[in-house]
Amino acid sequence: MTTLSARYVRQPRKRYVCDWCERTIDGPYIRLYGNGEREPMWTLRLHPTEQCCPSGVRDLKIAAALAKARVA
Numbered sequence: 001m002t003t004l005s006a007r008y009v010r011q012p013r014k015r016y017v018c019d020w021c022e023r024t025i026d027g028p029y030i031r032l033y034g035n036g037e038r039e040p041m042w043t044l045r046l047h048p049t050e051q052c053c054p055s056g057v058r059d060l061k062i063a064a065a066l067a068k069a070r071v072a
Helices: 060-071
Strands: 002-009 029-035 041-047
Touching: 002 060, 029 060
Parallel strands: none
Antiparallel strands: 002 029, 029 041
């Protein structure tokens, strides 16, 4: 997977569903945008919790977004 961007969204404009646990996201979330090899671009929206976003992430962009979520 190639992550082009990973950002922490504090105030979403709409309600989304977490792509990992498939529950409604009522507050802040992590938005990932990228693609795999020879795949179209896609967006993932995840709860900023340990359940949906594990802390042992190797991608620097995702780790930075998770760090912002923990500070906020």
